[in-house]
Amino acid sequence: MSLHQDKDEQDMSQPIVSVSLGLPAVFMFGGERRQDPVQRFPLLQGDVVVWGGRSRLNFHGVMPLKADLNEPNAQVGVRYNLTFRKAC
Ligand SMILES: O=C(O)CCC(=O)C(=O)O
């Protein structure tokens, strides 16, 4: 999932809560502008990322997945993401 902002919600006062399951991934977290520098964070099964407040509209995304066959908790070829957001 390429860099994007979660900006469809009407109420930006609540954070985004994102739960990762399955394959490991790399989360990219940038700034308010698409061209801002991006930090990369490894995500493993069960990791939860929360961003809100001044970071609520920061650009973010996930790098293309790579199967990690040495990771015992990873389901081969599958990653699930549960995202909780206040929609309206
Ligand atoms: O898959 C992820 O960890 C991020 C998902 C995301 O950014 C979104 O659903 O808007």
Ligand SMILES: [Fe+2]
């Ligand atoms: Fe998003």
